[in-house]
Amino acid sequence: MSGDLLFFIEISLAGLGSGALLALTALAFVLIYKATRVVNLAVSEVLMLGGYLFFAFAAGLGLSAWVALPLSILGGGLLGGIVERGVIRPMLGENPISVFMVTVGLGSILVGMAELIWGAEPKSLPAFISTTPLFLGEAYVSRKIAVAFVVAGVTISVFLALFRFWRGGVALRATATDQAAAYSCGINVPGVFSVAWIVGCATAAGAGVLLGAIGGISTTMGVFGLSALVVVIVGGLDSILGALIGGLALGLIQSWASTYLGGEYTSVVTFGLLIVAMMIRPYGLFGTHEIERL
Amino acid sequence: MTAETILEIENIELTYKGSIQALRGLSLKVPKGQIVALLGSNGAGKSSTLKAVSNLLSLENGELTAGRIRFNGKDTAGLSPHALVRSGLFHVMEGRRIFEDLTVEENLVAATYALTGRGGAPADFEQVYDYFPRLKERRHNRAGYLSGGEQQMLAIGRALVARPSLILLDEPSLGLSPLLVEEIFTIIAHINRETGVSMLLVEQNAAVALAISQFGYIMENGRIQLDGPTERLMADDDVREFYLGQSGGAENRSFRDIKHYKRRKRWLS
Ligand SMILES: Nc1ncnc2c1ncn2[C@@H]1O[C@H](COP(=O)(O)OP(=O)(O)OP(=O)(O)O)[C@@H](O)[C@H]1O
Ligand SMILES: [Mg+2]
Numbered sequence: 001m002s003g004d005l006l007f008f009i010e011i012s013l014a015g016l017g018s019g020a021l022l023a024l025t026a027l028a029f030v031l032i033y034k035a036t037r038v039v040n041l042a043v044s045e046v047l048m049l050g051g052y053l054f055f056a057f058a059a060g061l062g063l064s065a066w067v068a069l070p071l072s073i074l075g076g077g078l079l080g081g082i083v084e085r086g087v088i089r090p091m092l093g094e095n096p097i098s099v100f101m102v103t104v105g106l107g108s109i110l111v112g113m114a115e116l117i118w119g120a121e122p123k124s125l126p127a128f129i130s131t132t133p134l135f136l137g138e139a140y141v142s143r144k145i146a147v148a149f150v151v152a153g154v155t156i157s158v159f160l161a162l163f164r165f166w167r168g169g170v171a172l173r174a175t176a177t178d179q180a181a182a183y184s185c186g187i188n189v190p191g192v193f194s195v196a197w198i199v200g201c202a203t204a205a206g207a208g209v210l211l212g213a214i215g216g217i218s219t220t221m222g223v224f225g226l227s228a229l230v231v232v233i234v235g236g237l238d239s240i241l242g243a244l245i246g247g248l249a250l251g252l253i254q255s256w257a258s259t260y261l262g263g264e265y266t267s268v269v270t271f272g273l274l275i276v277a278m279m280i281r282p283y284g285l286f287g288t289h290e291i292e293r294l
Numbered sequence: 295m296t297a298e299t300i301l302e303i304e305n306i307e308l309t310y311k312g313s314i315q316a317l318r319g320l321s322l323k324v325p326k327g328q329i330v331a332l333l334g335s336n337g338a339g340k341s342s343t344l345k346a347v348s349n350l351l352s353l354e355n356g357e358l359t360a361g362r363i364r365f366n367g368k369d370t371a372g373l374s375p376h377a378l379v380r381s382g383l384f385h386v387m388e389g390r391r392i393f394e395d396l397t398v399e400e401n402l403v404a405a406t407y408a409l410t411g412r413g414g415a416p417a418d419f420e421q422v423y424d425y426f427p428r429l430k431e432r433r434h435n436r437a438g439y440l441s442g443g444e445q446q447m448l449a450i451g452r453a454l455v456a457r458p459s460l461i462l463l464d465e466p467s468l469g470l471s472p473l474l475v476e477e478i479f480t481i482i483a484h485i486n487r488e489t490g491v492s493m494l495l496v497e498q499n500a501a502v503a504l505a506i507s508q509f510g511y512i513m514e515n516g517r518i519q520l521d522g523p524t525e526r527l528m529a530d531d532d533v534r535e536f537y538l539g540q541s542g543g544a545e546n547r548s549f550r551d552i553k554h555y556k557r558r559k560r561w562l563s
Contacts, residue, residue, distance in 0.1 A: 167403060173396055176395075177394060178393060179353065180353050180387065181392070181393065182393075182404070183350060183353070183375040184350065184375065185456070186407040186409070186456060187404065187407045188374075189375075
């Protein structure tokens with residue numbers, strides 16, 4: 001195999017790894033949007049908080065990574081539940097822009113709190129994934145990225161299956177399509193809202209731990225969520241499949257762009273893609289739009 | 295001897311967004327096991343009445359400012375809509391409101407939430423498919439691709455899955471061909487007879503509604519104007535003329551239209 005091709009494969013694998021994390025974060029946006037029609041910008045900061053919680057549990061309290069990880073995910077879920085009940089639920093039915101702005105404000109508060117508690121300087125997480133490299137054939141992959149890829153991939157597949165085959169998935173999709181009709185079928189609609197926020201924020205926190213394990217944590221790591229937001233806007237705000245495919249695609253594209261064009265091109269390419277995609281399909285590549293009757 | 299009452303609405307007043315009054319002291323009753331028709335023209339307040347009963351009003355910024363509603367003897371005020379459904383009151387909303395992105399069967403699965411906390415037998419989709427064989431053929435299709443009539447069947451099918459004791463049916467004839475209306479109303483009557491479920495049936499198509507109901511209410515402007523057993527309503531001259539589109543003799547059509555208009559105005563005033 002030629003060196004160039006091998007190199008291309010290696011950076012593509014790395015891109016797929018970060019793409020899987022993008023997809024996982026995008027999934028958090030999708031879950032929450034689907035149920036409550038709220039674009040929760042604070043997903044980015046919940047992701048950051050997940051990283052810091054892991055830091056606090058593992059480095060601060062000295063807990064084993066396998067205890068700290070579920071605790072961090074739980075912490076994210078708890079935060080999501082509290083925010084939904086305390087702030088979002090009373091605002092349902094208000095102007096979507098107001099609700100969106102509330103999530104923006106919430107994100108800033110989380111960043112401020114993290115800075116107050118842990119300081120602004122970046123930290124690295126206690127290692128819990130081995131650093132011995134992995135080889136796929138001849139191609140080198142960082143083990144951390146491979147683990148992130150597998151975990152994110154499995155999580156998303158589980159979600160896809162639940163959505164399709166579990167009764168709760170039907171309830172969520174029904175609520176997403178028509179709230180009044182969902183109520184009329186006996187579905188506990190506010191309960192669906194809560195579950196979506198809890199699971200969405202837990203997912204974001206989990207993604208934060210994986211991301212932190214790869215690149216360390218900082219109070220600005222929430223910008224990663226912005227890329228994930230691009231994924232959901234391009235893939236369709238209400239489409240899990242869109243989040244998966246869009247996340248992997250953007251991960252690949254970002255990896256290629258930063259390697260072959262230079263790191264400064266990453267966001268140019270990312271947001272250029274956003275604009276082009278919006279011009280072609282305003283509701284997202286996989287998002288639902290009105291079905292045309294045959 | 296009077297039959298037991300499953301639904302009792304007493305003097306309700308309803309306002310939307312704190313200012314638009316849609317119901318002004320409306321009262322009606324549904325006896326157990328019967329079909330009661332609620333008729334009236336556009337904007338009379340029929341759908342508002344049903345939404346008041348199923349507590350779906352709050353989703354549209356509507357509020358009951360007076361009166362009360364009792365289902366099975368219990369006041370429904372303050373009950374969440376899903377709790378009410380789970381206690382046996384199913385609202386088939388105007389415009390069918392099926393979940394278009396879900397398959398036919400998933401729509402029925404969604405309705406199984408109505409059985410939550412009731413114990414009893416598991417949901418019976420076969421019963422739905424027995425009444426509506428066409429839904430069975432299309433069970434794995436996306437519901438959004440069904441024809442209007444099939445969507446109405448699915449909306450009623452969801453109610454069947456919920457095994458309610460009272461169904462509120464809002465204009466099942468909406469947008470359907472006369473033949474299909476006939477078919478669906480025949481099935482509605484069968485469901486009532488065979489399962490014993492009570493129904494409050496809202497319709498603009500008075501002829502078909504009265505044909506399958508035992509009692510009828512006619513409303514205008516948020517109030518009941520006239521009520522009575524179906525035979526009496528069908529014999530009433532005004533009802534025959536305005537709601538059943540029949541008139542006494544072989545008058546000249548244009549004269550009839552004018553008279554119709556005048557009498558209609560009187561009715562509405
Ligand atoms: N969500 C709402 N907000 C404000 N006003 C409403 C709302 N829904 C209904 N109304 C008003 O309440 C009145 C009664 O409406 P309703 O839908 O109950 O009539 P209806 O008898 O069902 O008519 P139709 O036969 O056309 O369905 C109308 O004047 C309508 O404009
Ligand atoms: Mg109506």
